[in-house]
């Protein structure tokens with residue numbers, strides 16, 4: 001049975017805009033499908049789905065640059081996407097293409113962010129989402145997002161890798177579309193982040209550091225920079241630093257990890273689905289995979305918040321930690337122009353930000369008493 005969706009194909013949309021003389025205001029055509037249509041696998045038959053994903057800030061980070069040890073550091077703040085992570089870029093393409101192909105239900109396994117994104121885009125498009133989560137290992141904010149968007153939330157007694165195996169089996173044998181990053185439409189959508197970085201900087205940066213779980217995102221960045229270079233929109237390929245948590249670092253060890261463990265639950269993945277393409281992306285760039293301890297991850301997590309006012313989730317900070325280690329070891333020169341990709345918003349996992357020992361200064365509402373305790377200087 002055909003699905004009824006409230007979206008016109010993209011081509012009709014732009015025709016309508018012209019016909020009604022609506023100004024070509026970016027606000028009416030936001031989202032990666034509209035913005036980067038020429039580089040995406042979409043056609044007139046693809047529904048113009050959007051939550052206005054993409055176009056995220058590329059923030060200069062001079063204070064964090066000093067802490068990391070490089071001259072020029074920018075943060076690609078993917079936490080500004082509609083569901084708070086980079087997954088939205090690929091999910092909008094995957095869901096639009098699934099609908100185009102006649103699907104009415106999507107499925108994914110997830111450490112959290114993919115499920116939040118899948119749930120939101122399914123809701124937006126009026127189709128069903130089923131999300132398979134490793135029990136007890138998903139940050140509460142992410143779980144809340146899947147629940148509030150009306151996804152069918154299933155927890156499995158197992159880790160992400162086992163959940164993904166089940167999702168793949170279901171998508172192979174039943175009428176349900178898989179929207180994990182093994183779906184090439186996910187990767188295609190995520191290439192747009194690399195386009196944006198080039199569009200803002202005027203070229204590709206020298207170094208890109210980012211967290212790696214399944215390896216989908218590093219694959220997409222590599223592909224995106226390659227596409228832009230081939231289209232003469234940039235002139236070089238960056239060197240990639242792929243950060244893995246020390247307790248979940250299969251790409252560093254060169255072998256799957258049976259029981260991955262890390263505070264950065266987003267990248268608690270032992271057998272990356274995009275293993276080969278991730279290795280090719282990093283190796284061909286002259287870069288490296290790096291294992292960073294949970295302590296180093298949390299140190300970087302606090303540093304980016306305290307030095308730049310940017311709140312990311314722990315996994316996202318792994319890229320910063322790995323870049324700092326590479327600079328200190330002399331493998332990346334300090335005169336480098338680097339971009340750290342902050343893949344997810346810190347609000348997803350607020351418990352992590354609050355030390356158990358934290359207690360606010362509790363005072364009575366009395367200005368003079370507060371001024372005294374805060375050691376404020378009087379105005380005159």
Ligand code: AN7
Pocket residue numbers: 085109110111112113114115181211212213214215216217218266267313315316343344
């Ligand atoms: C914040 O949501 O795998 O290397 O199921 O949420 O492309 O897997 C999340 C991955 C980095 C790793 N940063 O990206 C999921 C999931 C954050 C993430 C990654 C994830 P990939």
